[in-house]
Structures are given as C-alpha cells and as structure tokens.
Amino acid sequence: MQDFVQLWVYLSATPLFGLTATLVTYLAAYAFYQRVGHAPWANPVLWTVLMLALLLTVSGTPYPRYFSGAQFIHFLLGPAVVALGWPLWLRRAELRARVVPLLGAVLIGGSAAAGSAVLIGWLLGLPPALLRSLAPKSVTAPVAMGIAEQLGGVPALAAVFAVLTGLIGAISGKYLFDALGRLGPAERGFALGTAAHGIGAARAMQVHPDAGAYAALALGLQVILSALLLPLVARVLGLAG
Amino acid sequence: MSSMNVLNGLACLLVCQSAGEAASRLLALPLPGPVLGMLLLLGALRVERLRAPVAAAAEALLAHFSLLFVPVGLGVITHLDLLRQYGWQLMVVLLVSAWIGLAATALSLRFLLRRGAAAAD
Numbered sequence: 001m002q003d004f005v006q007l008w009v010y011l012s013a014t015p016l017f018g019l020t021a022t023l024v025t026y027l028a029a030y031a032f033y034q035r036v037g038h039a040p041w042a043n044p045v046l047w048t049v050l051m052l053a054l055l056l057t058v059s060g061t062p063y064p065r066y067f068s069g070a071q072f073i074h075f076l077l078g079p080a081v082v083a084l085g086w087p088l089w090l091r092r093a094e095l096r097a098r099v100v101p102l103l104g105a106v107l108i109g110g111s112a113a114a115g116s117a118v119l120i121g122w123l124l125g126l127p128p129a130l131l132r133s134l135a136p137k138s139v140t141a142p143v144a145m146g147i148a149e150q151l152g153g154v155p156a157l158a159a160v161f162a163v164l165t166g167l168i169g170a171i172s173g174k175y176l177f178d179a180l181g182r183l184g185p186a187e188r189g190f191a192l193g194t195a196a197h198g199i200g201a202a203r204a205m206q207v208h209p210d211a212g213a214y215a216a217l218a219l220g221l222q223v224i225l226s227a228l229l230l231p232l233v234a235r236v237l238g239l240a241g
Numbered sequence: 242m243s244s245m246n247v248l249n250g251l252a253c254l255l256v257c258q259s260a261g262e263a264a265s266r267l268l269a270l271p272l273p274g275p276v277l278g279m280l281l282l283l284g285a286l287r288v289e290r291l292r293a294p295v296a297a298a299a300e301a302l303l304a305h306f307s308l309l310f311v312p313v314g315l316g317v318i319t320h321l322d323l324l325r326q327y328g329w330q331l332m333v334v335l336l337v338s339a340w341i342g343l344a345a346t347a348l349s350l351r352f353l354l355r356r357g358a359a360a361a362d
Contacts, residue, residue: 018312026308045307049314056318063319070312077309079254079302081275082261085282086299101353108349113342117334124330130323134334141313146273156316157323161335163314168339176340177347186354187347195342202307216303218346220279227272 017061018069025051038206040171045163045199080198081143081223087216095217102190106221109194113137113165114230129153137161139226140197140219150231162197169196170203185211193218250298253291257282 029044029051036042056066067074088095095102117134126134132153136144141162148158173192177183183191189211192200201219205212261278264270270277285291302309317324324331 022308022311026311045310045314048308048311049317052311052315053318056315063316066315067312070315073309074312076302077313078258078275078278079251079298080306080309082254082258082278082282083295083299083302085257085279085286086295087303088279089283089286098354098357101350101357104353105346105350109342109346112345113338116341117338120337121330121334124333126327126330126334130327130331134338137335137338141310143273143276150271156313157320159313160317160320161331163310164317164335165339166310167314168336169343172336172340173343176343180344180347183347183351187350190350191343191347194346195339198306199310205303205306223276223279224272227276231271 013065015069015072018066019072020069021052021055021066022048022070022073025055040174040203043167043170043199043203045202046167046171049163077141081140084216084220084223087213088220091213091217102217102221103225105190106194106218106225109191110222110226110229111233113195114226114233130157133157134161136226136230137165139230140223141166143223143227147227147230163199166196166199169200173200173203186214189214190218194222197222246294246297247301248294248298250294250296253285253295254278254282254298254302257285 026044026048029042029047032047033039033042033044052066055061056063114135114137117137118131121131121134129152132151133148133155135151135153136147136158139147139162141159144158144162145155148155169192173188173196177188177191185208189201189204189208192204192211193215196203197219201212201215204215258275258278260281261272261276262274264277265272265274272280282295286295
C-alpha cells in the first residue's frame with residue numbers, strides 16, 4: 001500500500017498524468033457520444049471537463065500540475081487556428097461568390113453575440129473586468145485570450161467563457177434552430193462556427209458535412225474579423241482600460 | 242507516405258504560426274499570431290506542392306478540434322469563487338447572448354443568401 005501511494009505521488013507529479021488523463025477521458029467520452037448517436041447532451045468536451053474536474057478534486061491535484069501535462073494538448077490550439085486556413089482555401093470559390101452574405105452574417109452574428117453579452121452583463125451589474133473578458137467569448141479560445149488581453153480583461157477567464165459558450169451552442173443549437181424553422185445545414189453550421197466557435201464547429205462537423213464545411217468557413221472569417229474589430233469597437237465604446 | 246505528409250504539413254503550420262507571431266510582435270499588429278499565421282497559410286497554399294501535406298495535418302488537427310479545448314476549459318475550476326459570486330448573472334449572460342448570436346447569424350445568412358439569389362434571377 002505504501003508503495004502504491006509513492007507510485008501515485010510520483011506519477012501524478014509528472015506531466016504524463018495530465019496528458020494521459022485528458023486523452024483517455026476524452027476518448028471514453030467520445031465513444032459514449034458516438035454510442036448515443038451524437039445526442040447534444042452527451043457532448044464529449046462537457047463530459048471530459050466534468051470527469052476531469054471530479055478526478056482532480058478527488059485526487060487533490062492542483063490545476064497547474066494538471067496543466068503541466070495537458071499543455072501539450074493545449075499547445076495544438078495555435079497550429080489548429082492556422083489550420084483553419086485549409087477549409088477556407090477549399091471553399092475559396094464559394095467564399096468569393098457569396099462574399100457579401102457570408103461576411104454580412106458573420107458581422108451581424110458576431111456583433112450580436114458580443115454586444116448582447118456586454119449589454120446584459122452590464123445590466124446585471126457585472127464588474128468591468130468581467131465585461132472585458134466576456135466580449136470575445138464567441139471567438140475561439142486561443143484568439144479570445146489574445147483579444148481579452150488587449151481589452152484589459154482576464155485571458156484565462158475569457159478562455160473559460162469561450163469554452164462555455166461553445167458548449168452552450170453545441171448542446172442547445174439544434175433545438176434553437178428547430179424552433180426558428182426551415183434552416184438548412186449551411187445556415188446551421190455557419191451560425192455554430194460564428195457564435196459557438198471551435199466546439200460548435202466540431203459539433204457541426206460531426207452532424208453533417210455541409211454544416212461542418214460552413215462552420216469551418218465561419219470560424220476562419222470570424223477569427224479574422226473579431227481580432228481586427230473587437231479592440232477597435234471597445235476603444236470607441238471606452239471599454240478598454 | 243501519408244505519415245510523411247502529416248509531419249510535413251505540421252511543420253508548414255508551425256512555420257506559418259511562428260512567422261505570424263513574429264510579425265504580430267515586431268510590427269505591433271492587432272491580430273494574434275495564429276490568425277496572421279492562417280492568413281500566411283492562405284498565401285502559401287498557392288504553392289501546389291504544399292497542399293497535400295497541409296490538408297493531411299489540418300484534417301488531423303481539426304477532426305479532434307474539440308479535444309484541444311479541454312485543458313483550458315478545465316481552468317473553470319480555478320475560478321469557482323468568481324462563479325459562485327456571479328454565477329447566475331454569468332449563466333444568463335452566456336446563455337442568452339449565445340442564443341442571440343446563433344439566431345442572428347442563421348437568420349441573417351438565410352436572408353442575405355435569398356436576397357442574393359433573388360438579385361441573380
């Protein structure tokens with residue numbers, strides 16, 4: 001028993017623990033998600049985060065120690081954002097032919113998401129630092145962190161808000177679209193990529209190839225536009241500190 | 242051959258990202274490094290030889306895009322006090338603004354595409 005405790009103390013202190021736990025938990029959650037036919041409530045990111053939160057709490061592992069291993073996965077977000085150039089390139093003909101509707105929808109949807117978040121947050125009396133971290137929440141996490149930093153928000157919080165937003169979109173999007181009536185896979189996917197970034201786009205890719213392509217397209221456009229426009233808008237509104 | 246492609250493609254993505262980070266810092270541009278890297282990649286894809294490797298690496302990375310959000314998403318446990326303090330306000334903000342964003346995008350795209358189709362007729 002003593003040996004086992006020592007072994008556990010050793011293993012949980014190495015980066016191996018965070019990396020292995022993340023990958024194995026995600027694979028299990030993903031297998032379950034597939035088994036229940038991609039039901040929105042079985043979202044693999046949601047369940048992986050919940051299971052790992054439980055594991056860290058029960059084992060008393062502090063988050064920084066977990067992250068020392070999980071950072072190898074986290075690091076791939078950067079190259080993944082660069083990789084979004086690939087779906088943009090594949091759909092370049094479509095992008096050129098429909099540039100006005102697509103850019104228009106990203107601008108309208110993106111500003112509606114960011115604007116309503118800041119407005120509702122302000123009405124509910126949230127402090128300015130939280131509002132600044134909320135503004136980029138529908139942008140994909142790594143970019144959201146960069147924007148929040150520029151706005152004077154808290155990058156780590158912005159990333160958490162971005163992930164929660166992505167989960168909300170991935171889980172409830174289907175029901176919202178059904179309620180709005182007669183929306184094709186292109187509109188659904190594009191909306192998920194715009195307002196629920198990477199996690200929403202991942203959901204779209206799993207459900208329908210057209211929805212997935214449009215989600216990737218929206219993700220690429222939205223990342224460029226919000227990185228350019230959000231700091232500008234915040235400066236105009238006097239939010240940036 | 243295809244395993245070589247993934248490796249070559251990953252190198253290509255990393256070179257674009259590094260160039261993007263360098264440009265973002267050196268020129269003090271408002272765009273984050275990875276976003277500039279994506280724009281550089283779009284330019285680089287004009288070179289035919291790069292397309293197959295980039296496709297292999299991009300598809301491998303994007304197929305499991307949602308896994309990459311787990312480490313940062315788990316960061317929520319370090320902000321539990323803040324969530325306890327502003328929990329319901331944050332929940333309302335995140336839920337309502339996500340729905341507004343989704344609905345605004347989907348409806349405006351449907352409207353703009355239809356108008357475009359009508360103008361073309």
